[in-house]
Amino acid sequence: FKAKNVLSQALVQEEFSLCYQPQVNISSGEIHGMEALLRWKHPRFGQVSPSKFIPLAEETDLIIPIGKWVLKTACIQNQAWQKIGLPAVPVSVNLSPRQLQHPDLVKMVGQVLDETGLAPHWLELEITEAALMQDLELARKVMRELQQLGVSISMDDFGIGCSSLGYLKQLPFHTLKIAQSFVRELKDDSQDAALLSALITLGRSLNLRVVAEGVETEQQVELLRSLHCEEMQGYRFSKPLQAEEAAKFLALSP
Ligand code: G
Ligand code: G
Ligand code: MN
Ligand code: NA
Numbered sequence: 001f002k003a004k005n006v007l008s009q010a011l012v013q014e015e016f017s018l019c020y021q022p023q024v025n026i027s028s029g030e031i032h033g034m035e036a037l038l039r040w041k042h043p044r045f046g047q048v049s050p051s052k053f054i055p056l057a058e059e060t061d062l063i064i065p066i067g068k069w070v071l072k073t074a075c076i077q078n079q080a081w082q083k084i085g086l087p088a089v090p091v092s093v094n095l096s097p098r099q100l101q102h103p104d105l106v107k108m109v110g111q112v113l114d115e116t117g118l119a120p121h122w123l124e125l126e127i128t129e130a131a132l133m134q135d136l137e138l139a140r141k142v143m144r145e146l147q148q149l150g151v152s153i154s155m156d157d158f159g160i161g162c163s164s165l166g167y168l169k170q171l172p173f174h175t176l177k178i179a180q181s182f183v184r185e186l187k188d189d190s191q192d193a194a195l196l197s198a199l200i201t202l203g204r205s206l207n208l209r210v211v212a213e214g215v216e217t218e219q220q221v222e223l224l225r226s227l228h229c230e231e232m233q234g235y236r237f238s239k240p241l242q243a244e245e246a247a248k249f250l251a252l253s254p
Pocket of ligand 1: 054070095
């Protein structure tokens with residue numbers, strides 16, 4: 001099994017697809033966004049988890065063409081949903097550290113928006129702290145340019161890195177996505193709740209949109225609601241869905 005060779009063929013063999021996971025606003029019941037998540041199905045090896053193949057794609061730089069395919073496919077899908085009259089919601093696309101460092105990233109994003117005709121405000125890019133830590137100055141420059149294109153940027157997996165606070169103050173983020181571990185490991189333990197509360201308060205006081213990830217139970221929903229976090233993503237609402245299922249979910253949004 002030559003993983004690298006197999007992965008390098010996956011694009012031309014059309015083995016990739018995207019799933020979409022809704023983000024809901026618990027007060028209004030409305031869908032506030034859809035996160036695009038890459039799936040790879042190899043004809044012989046079956047579904048391969050992104051946590052396995054994304055690091056490999058990063059190492060080999062295959063993430064550059066794959067990431068472009070993800071972005072383009074997500075933009076085309078969003079445009080198609082809007083054209084058939086489904087409620088318009090932004091699509092979030094994950095960017096890997098390698099993509100953020102690539103000299104042509106901003107140009108590539110601009111090109112994809114032009115080619116697909118998607119208005120930039122329907123696109124949100126998710127980046128993790130790992131991507132910022134490589135080169136903060138470069139990240140700042142690239143993020144400003146992306147912001148000038150009109151796309152918004154969220155910090156993914158917030159809270160599990162180490163220098164989050166400094167980054168948040170210095171960089172043009174629009175949304176904080178609180179890492180699943182803070183929500184999932186939440187018991188009635190007051191320390192867990194205190195930590196979660198602090199993260200939410202931090203985001204809100206910086207005027208950021210705050211989305212809690214990995215919400216699985218009604219108890220977590222209630223606790224988050226009591227902490228004034230109203231936007232959530234997780235299995236409690238929906239797993240990542242194939243495009244057709246995601247469209248049905250969108251159609252049910254009030
Ligand atoms: O969908 P799943 O939970 O299996 O995703 C596992 C990890 O892979 C998550 O951290 C997610 O952010 C990442 N991931 C999923 N799709 C993409 C993608 O298109 N690009 C990048 N860079 N990461 C992705
Ligand atoms: O790193 P990132 O936040 O992009 O990862 C998103 C991934 O988390 C998705 O691929 C999805 O499969 C997974 N995920 C989404 N909601 C839940 C959830 O409620 N519980 C668990 N365990 N995983 C989730
Ligand atoms: Mn994400
Ligand atoms: Na995340």
